[in-house]
């Protein structure tokens with residue numbers, strides 16, 4: 001048993017933290033929230049050219065770095081601290097998972113190099129309700145992350161993964177304002193849109209399940225980063241803010257809130273690192289890891305975001321303070337791919353204490 | 358990062374499992390299943406001798422003192438395998454996990470040579486004699502006094518909540534040797550023989566209806582100076598070592614077992630659980646699983662030479678919460694059967710409230726985390742620097 005990251009992984013984290021703090025701090029995320037795209041193409045290109053970030057978990061054969069979920073987890077955690085990354089999650093993570101699990105090697109060779117280079121942006125959504133017939137799809141897919149920024153749309157349907165050209169006839173993508181200001185969302189309307197079926201010959205259900213579990217684990221990594229940032233900010237503030245002639249962090253009620261938040265953040269971090277390891281090793285516990293981490297990381301992100309607001313007093317409740325951005329993101333992540341209650345129900349079934357259905 | 362056993366760890370696991378399976382006595386060594394306190398002491402000691410013969414009595418101690426200096430990872434494996442067959446330290450916990458490591462760190466060579474081996478064998482059963490009627494959370498305010506008489510300390514006063522003192526041979530005892538100094542500075546750490554006329558142990562009945570802790574009264578009890586650990590007046594620092602070991606011992610209790618017991622109960626009863634209870638069970642599992650992982654993360658840090666610090670306090674509080682939640686769910690799974698004396702969750706339900714008290718209360722643990730891990734200001738002490746005998750006490 002060894003629960004430590006390698007030296008290279010630690011160095012990668014350092015490098016990335018510096019990069020994100022310099023080029024994409026939360027202040028920048030806030031500025032970008034006012035734009036349609038929600039990201040800066042120049043920084044996106046630097047992410048690709050200087051760090052190879054978009055290709056982090058794409059194989060070298062397709063122009064990526066060939067790393068796995070451990071490195072991807074580090075990246076998501078660090079981006080999560082500043083709510084940064086824009087379409088990184090949609091393209092380099094979720095679409096990458098969907099293609100890796102649900103497309104053939106030829107299709108990998110076709111789509112992954114562009115994603116890895118950052119020259120093509122892809123968006124993915126789970127769309128089990130979509131009607132696909134004779135190479136045409138109709139229906140609505142709501143709240144697809146970064147769909148309006150995408151050059152390629154990937155949808156996981158009942159029959160398997162399909163690819164769409166966002167510019168094709170019958171495809172309409174409408175950017176949607178969301179409570180979460182720090183990520184871009186869009187609704188997709190399909191009216192007989194031409195689609196291409198991917199992964200012919202693969203087991204669509206197995207691919208879909210695996211993609212969902214990996215997606216949950218990836219988002220939980222972001223949640224841990226965001227939670228840790230909120231927590232650090234709250235603790236730093238209560239050490240400085242004086243009331244009654246002393247730092248408010250000296251009052252026991254405040255100390256205990258901090259100690260409680262610390263516990264849940266560290267529990268979530270522990271579960272997250274384990275879940276990355278399970279995913280990196282294609283472990284049999286992938287489902288369990290996804291359910292566990294979704295539950296505890298959601299709790300950590302919500303708790304830390306709330307405590308950050310609360311411990312900043314009135315200032316924490318202002319528009320100007322970043323605390324609400326994290327609070328909003330925490331809620332969005334919480335309901336992404338099944339809320340914690342749904343995941344605990346699935347876990348209870350898996351553990352044999354609840355009968356399915 | 359790797360959660361699998363290395364080949365070396367796998368071999369170690371097999372060795373431990375093999376040893377336990379071959380040697381475990383009929384009926385096991387489960388604290389709660391071993392009858393009266395005397396029975397518990399007798400059977401725990403029998404088992405400890407078997408462990409000792411095979412070199413397993415104190416696996417975490419250094420090799421110099423009969424241990425195996427297990428790496429944190431192997432210690433996890435050792436405990437997992439012990440949990441699997443239901444073996445714990447029981448009444449020997451004080452000697453094996455508190456006093457032993459404290460002596461190794463702070464005892465004199467002569468004390469180590471004289472006391473460690475019989476402690477490892479289970480021959481000396483130890484009680485922790487720290488808390489007093491007037492000093493619990495504020496342990497450093499303790500008032501039991503000792504004065505020098507030639508080569509002896511003469512002890513007068515009272516301790517309370519002393520686990521296993523009614524079957525113990527010796528106690529690790531904190532006494533005040535200088536009441537004119539501020540409270541932390543006048544404390545001395547002694548090892549007292551409990552089999553002497555000046556010591557009286559009175560069992561206390563706990564809210565479970567059982568007994569494991571006691572009051573201990575000292576009237577002119579004697580402790581030879583050879584049994585003073587560290588310097589006169591240096592007892593507080595040494596006590597902190599003991600408390601750190603105590604908390605990390607509590608913090609290493611198995612947590613996932615609480616979920617598994619509930620699952621077994623559900624299977625046994627064959628009644629499907631409702632969605633709300635299922636959510637609580639899953640919540641418990643998530644917490645326990647994450648806690649188990651946090652423990653492993655801390656152990657990895659320790660194996661890389663970092664100091665464990667106050668993480669043990671996080672763990673102790675979290676384990677207490679898991680036990681409270683498990684008992685709570687257990688009661689509700691049983692329904693009206695939870696009224697019947699001796700039911701499956703009666704003991705856990707009644708015992709659970711002690712978890713947030715013993716070894717330092719929930720509030721004190723949170724203070725430690727906030728101050729020592731997060732660096733928040735210390736609790737104000739209105740009497741800081743004042744001599745002990747000028748501070749009000751209850």
Ligand SMILES: Cc1cc2nc3c(=O)[nH]c(=O)nc-3n(C[C@H](O)[C@H](O)[C@H](O)COP(=O)(O)OP(=O)(O)OC[C@H]3O[C@@H](n4cnc5c(N)ncnc54)[C@H](O)[C@@H]3O)c2cc1C
Nearest residue numbers: 485486487488493494518519520711714715716717718720
């Ligand atoms: C099962 C069990 C076994 C034990 N075994 C032993 C043993 O073997 N040897 C031994 O020496 N002791 C033992 N103890 C004693 C234990 O360490 C004390 O009970 C504990 O430290 C609390 O002290 P107290 O009981 O005096 O409570 P108090 O300190 O009087 O606390 C009363 C309440 O006030 C709260 N409180 C106190 N101070 C503060 C503060 N600064 N901030 C916020 N809240 C505060 C506490 O959290 C608690 O809720 C045992 C206790 C139990 C329950």
